[in-house]
Each structure stands twice: as structure tokens, then as C-alpha cells.
Amino acid sequence: MSSQRPTLADVAASAGVSVSTASLAFSGAGPIAAATRQRVLDAAQALGYAGPNPLGRQLRRGRSGIVGVIVGDALRRAFRDPVSIQVLDGITSTLGPMGLGVLLIAGPHDPTDPPVDPLVELAAMDVAVMMWGGTTDDPVLSALRRRGIPTVLVEGSRHPDISVIGIADRAGIADVTRQLLGLGHTRIATVTLPFTNDRSEGLVDAARLDALEWELTRRRLDGVFDAGVQPVAIWETPASLVEHGASAARALLAGPDRPTAVVCQSDLLAAGVVLGARELGLQVPQDVSVVGFDGLDLPWFKPDVLTSVAQPLAEKGRAVGREVARLLEGEPPQSLDLPVELVWGTTAGPAPTV
Template identity: 70%
Template sequence: MSNQRPTLADVAATAGVSVSTASLAFSGAGPIAATTRDRVLAAASELGYSGPNPLGRQLRSGRSGIVGVVIGDALRRSFRDPVSIQVLDGLVDTLGVLGLGVLLIPGSTGPGAPLVDPLVESAAMDVAVIMWGSTPHDPVLTTLRRRGVPVVLLEGQATEGVAAVGIDDRAGMAVLAQHLLDLGHRRIATVTLPFDQARRSGPVDDARLAAIEWQVTRRRLAGVRDAGVDLLETWETPASLVEHGADAGRALLSRPDRPTAVVAQSDLLASGVVLAARELGLRVPQDVSVAGFDGLDLPWLAPDSLTTVVQPLQAKGVAVGNAVEALLAGSQPESVVLPVELRVGTTSGPAPS
């Protein structure tokens, strides 16, 4: 008995039909009688034929059926962040209905790492999604454009010919900052997301502030300033993780002129500041108010619930998926900006007298 894999031609011969008719039985792409389809499928079952080679189908269609998702950070960090997970859930759910797979591509991290992951240079993908704040001169975006891969940009700077999905985070941060001002706070510090690929940690000066590359960080910082806040200090973190918020909180709340309020650019960073305040024996919000951004459910922070700006994480992923679908259909989707809203929790209160 031959061990050679049966072919579509073998199935057609066994069923007594042409190869093109047998192909229609598997693809469902054209007219074929139900009895003929049943005869072809019965022959396939008899021969142990599982279906056309997917690689051949891809070559014939000119598509891979894959959407490349450039995370922008190491995967080990991204999957500790509920924001990334919920957005990816919305995206993957949408793409799954379309029969598309996802290739996750990590960002360039660590000293000596290439600016562009080799997968961006060579992997087969029909559309690419760049998450978290690309710039027009981003080498990843430049590479994808050179390859002719359509791009959906999540929370980056709008660029001609690139589909963009974002949230009104600048306005949301302005509302959050105004909330703290209305409570009487004037000594306000902020804990930010990374400024660029360097992912530094610590206080920043004017020169560093002027050099922010990542648009999410820039917009959210601008929102605080839009409210008229003269920041006591700005602390940059390497990533949106609780431990980085705690490091920032310990430093900021140990100052002789410590802030009466800390506004963080993510809920994980804000929760780290809350934990640092508890560690230092400070009461939240009686001694210091803390606010974040994202609207995450953080039951482990009990009895506190964060004052935060809620963003529609799942809907953001769905919007990216819809943009992918439009690009595959040959149209250029319009940019989408989703609304956010303030949610007042237990971590903000009147400034201490």
C-alpha cells in the first residue's frame, strides 16, 4: 500500500467527476448539486483525503489569512496587562468570525535588539496592526509600508493612508485632572507610561519631556496640562505594571513636599501608587488622592476602588477588527476615536488642609 498522501485528483477519479467539480465540493464557492457534493465527500472519506492543501489555497488566493499584530513590547509584559488582553480579546473575536488568524509579534526590547523584529520583515500577513502609539517615522511602520502591507494603527499618530483607531484620552485626562483641582489639590504629581523604546524610570526634566516619542504618553500628559495643572513632578516608568507604579509612589510620596494627589496614566500604575502609600503609612484619600486611567476591575485593591477614566477596551479591539475587515474588502476605513468617561472611586477626596 502506498504511503503517498491522496490528492484531489484521486478523489475526483474515485467519485467519477472532474477535478474542478471536486474542488467546488470542498470550497463551496460555486454551483454544484448536493448529490455530487456528497459523492465527492464520500470518496474523500474513503481515501483519507482531508482537504486541499492550505498553502496551495493561499498561493491561489494571494492571501495568507493572517493578521500580524505588533504588540510593541515584550510578550511577557503585555500578557500581565489586562488592557492588552482585553483589547486583543475584542480583536481576536472579530477576526475569528472572518476566518482570520493572528500572528503576535513582540516589540523590539532590550539592549542591542533590532529596531524591527524579523517577522515584520518577512512573515506572511494580509494586514498588520500596530498597537500602542506608533509615530510616522516608526521603523516598523516604514517596513510594513515598504512591503505594501495595509496597516491599522491603534492609539498612534494619525498618518495618511493608515487606518487609525484610538480613544479620546487627552480629553479624559483633562477631566480627571479637573476633578482633582475641584477637590482643592494643587500639589499634583503624575506617573507616566514610557516615553520611548528606552523605557527609563525616574523623574524627568524639561529636555526629557520635550523628547517624548510615544503618542499615548504625550497625549495623556497634555490632557493634564490642558486642565491648567502645574505639575509638581513627572515620573516616567518602563511599563504599565504595578511594581513600576509602586516604585514611583515610594519616591514621590517620600518627598518633603509630597504631592497631595498623584494622577497615573494607567490603572496598574495608579494601583502601585496606592500600595506604596499604604506601605508608607499614608491614608488614601485622606493624606493623598490617587487616580488612574483604563477602568479596570481590580478586586485585589480592596477596600479601595480607583478613581479612573474608563475606556472601552473590548470595543477598541472590535473597532480594530472592523478596520481590518474593511481593508481586506479593498476600502480605506475612516479613523475611529472612541469616547471615555470619568468614574469616581474611593481613592480621590478633598486635599488635606
């Protein structure tokens, strides 16, 4: 007996039909008698033929069946962030039932890295998802455009030819900042996400502010300005991790002229600021109020609960998946902003009265 795997042609010959008829029997489409279909399936079972290669079928349709998901950081850091995990879960739970796989590609996360991963340039993918707010001249976005790959940006700036799934983060940050003003705070600092791919850390001066490239960081910083606040200090972090929030707290809260409130652009940064403040002997919220963004459930942070602007993380991922499906059907790109909600916890002081 031949050691080669049986082919569709072998099945067709055994069933006494043409290859095209055998193909129709497996696809379930087209004019084919039930008895003929059963004869083909019986022949396939006898030969141990499992069915047409799904990759070959996809390629014949001009598709790979793959969605490239480009995260904005090293995977070792992205998978420490519950925000990334929950959005990815929403994406994959939507794409899986469509028969689509996901190729994870790390984004630029170190100044020495090439601006575009070779997989972005070469890997087969039907649609790309960029998991961070790209800029108009982002090299990754430019590479995808050159390849003609439909792209969905998560929290990106608006482009006429790109789908964007975003949230009302600027308005949410403005809302929570106004609440801090209502509590009597006049010295408010902010701890931000990265400004650029070089991932600097430290106080932001005018020159650094002019160099701000990341749209997500810009919108959330603009939310503070929209509330009528000129921060007494802006501290940039290299990533949304607890340790970077703690470092920010140690730098911002050690002096006599420290801020009395800190607006953080993520919950992990906010949790780090709370921990860092307590290292300095400060009480939260009595000595310093801290607010975050994301609305994460952080069991290790209990009994404290962050005051935060909550975003619908899983739904955002599902919305990305639905937009991928639209693009695969040839629909034009569209953009969507999901609502956010202020959740009052224990880290900012008394809850606002309605």
C-alpha cells in the first residue's frame, strides 16, 4: 500500500465520479444527488481521506484565513497588562467562530528595534489589527497600506481609508479631572503612557510635549486640559505597568510642593502610584487622590478599589472582530467610539453627589 496520503482525486476515482463532483460532495454546495454525495463520503472514509486541505481552499478563494494582530509593545509586557488580554480575548472569541486564526506580531518596543517587524511586511494576512493608536505617519500603518491590507486601528486617529474602534477616553478623563477639581484640588499632576516609540521616562518639558506622537496618550492628556487644568507636573512612563506608576509616585510626591491629586492614563499606573505614595508614608486619598483609566478588577489591590474611567474592554475586542468581518465582506471602513463610565472607588476621596 502506498504511504502517500490519499487525495481528492483518489476518492473521486474510487467513487466513480469526477474530481469536481467529489469536491462538491465535501463543500455541500451545488447540484449533486444525495446518493452520489454519500458514495463519495463512503469512499473517502474507506481510503482514510479527511477532506480537502482548508488552507488550500482558503488560498483558492484568495484568502489566508489569518488576521494579523500587531500589539504596541513586547509580548512579555503586553501579556502582563489585563487591558491587552481582555481586548485580545474579545477579538479571538469573535474571529474563531468565523474560522479565522490570529497571528500575533510584536510592535516596536525598543529604540534599537526596526520600526517595522518583518512579519508585517511579509506574513500572509487578510486583515490587520493595530492594537494601539497609530499616527498618520506610523511606519507600521504605512507598510500595511503599501501591501493593500485592510486595517483596523484600536483607539487610533481617524483616517478615511482605515477602520478605527475607539472609546470616549478624552471625555472620560475630562470628567474625572473635573471631579477632582470639585473636591478642591488645585495641584493636579498626570502620569501618562508613552509619548513615542523611544519609551522615555521622566518629567515632560515643553520640548518633549511637542514631540508627542502617540494619539492615545495625546487624547488622554488633552482630557486633562479640557477640564481647565494645567498639570503641575506631567510624568511620562515607558509602559503601562505597576512599577512605572510607583516610580512616578516616588519622583512626584517626595517634595513639599507635591501635587494633591494624580490623574493616571491607566489603572496599572494608578495602582503603582498608590503603592509608591504609601512607600513615602502618604495616605490615599487623605494626602493624595489617585484616579486611573480602564476600570480593571484588581483582586491583589483589595480592599482598595481604584477610582477609574471604565472602558468596555471585551466589547471593544468584539467590535474589532465584527469590523474585521465587515472588511472581509468588502464593506468600506467605518469608525466607532464606545462609551466609558466613571467608577468611583476608594482612592480619590468622597464620591460626587448626583
